[in-house]
Amino acid sequence: MASRADQDQRVYSRSYLTKLRVAEAMDRLCAAMPFARVRIEDIVRESGVSRSNFYHNFSDKNAVVTWIAEQCHANGIFRIGRDLTWFEGHMITTRDMARFRTLFNSAAGSTEYAAAEPYFVRARQHNLVETLTDYQHRAIDEQLAFQIEAWPHCELVMAGKFRAGALPYGLKAFCNYLVAMTPRELYEALEHPVANAAPGELAELR
Structure with missing residues (x-):
C-alpha cells in the first residue's frame, strides 16, 4: 500500500x-x-x-495568470540572494515566462487588485524584504527601503517590454542589462547568495 x-x-x-x-x-x-x-x-x-x-x-482567470507567474518567479528571481545571483535569477524567470509570452502579454496592463501585475509588485517587495532580513540578516535603511519600493515596478515594466518584443536584445543581453541597472545598494546586498543552487541546475544558463 x-x-x-x-x-x-x-x-x-x-x-x-x-x-x-x-x-x-x-x-x-x-x-x-x-x-x-x-x-x-x-x-x-x-x-x-x-x-x-x-x-x-x-477563483477566476486572473488567478491563473498569477499562479503561472508565481511558478516562474519562485524558480528564479524570488531566489536571488538566497541561492541565486541576480543574473541567474533573472535568466530563469525570463526564460520560463517566455513560454507563456502570449498569455502574459495579453493580460498585461490590468490594474485590478487581483490582476497578476499589481500582485507581482506586492509579492516582489515582500520577497526582497524577507530575503534581506531573514536570509542576508541585513538591516533595511531608508535608501534600501526606497529601492525595495521602486525596483519591482522597473523589473515589471522592462520584463513586459522584453516579452512583447519591444527591446532589441537576446535573453542573456537583456538579463545582463537589467542586472546592470539594479540599484547599487540593493544589488550589493543580494548579489552573494547564502546557499548554492542545486548542482547542474544553472549549467544551461551559461
Whole structure:
C-alpha cells in the first residue's frame, strides 16, 4: 500500500498538472482573442478541465495568470540572494515566462487588485524584504527601503517590454542589462547568495 507521503505527492502532482493545463489553454486562447474576452467557458473547453475542477483550483482567470507567474518567479528571481545571483535569477524567470509570452502579454496592463501585475509588485517587495532580513540578516535603511519600493515596478515594466518584443536584445543581453541597472545598494546586498543552487541546475544558463 502506498504511504501517505506518496499519496500526497500524487495529489499535488495532479493538481499541478491540472493548473498547468489550464494555463497552457489560456495561452492558446490569448493567441486568438484578447485576455479581456476570454471566458471561463472558453478555458474549460480548451483545457478539457471541468468547470468545477477549474473553480477548485482557481477563483477566476486572473488567478491563473498569477499562479503561472508565481511558478516562474519562485524558480528564479524570488531566489536571488538566497541561492541565486541576480543574473541567474533573472535568466530563469525570463526564460520560463517566455513560454507563456502570449498569455502574459495579453493580460498585461490590468490594474485590478487581483490582476497578476499589481500582485507581482506586492509579492516582489515582500520577497526582497524577507530575503534581506531573514536570509542576508541585513538591516533595511531608508535608501534600501526606497529601492525595495521602486525596483519591482522597473523589473515589471522592462520584463513586459522584453516579452512583447519591444527591446532589441537576446535573453542573456537583456538579463545582463537589467542586472546592470539594479540599484547599487540593493544589488550589493543580494548579489552573494547564502546557499548554492542545486548542482547542474544553472549549467544551461551559461
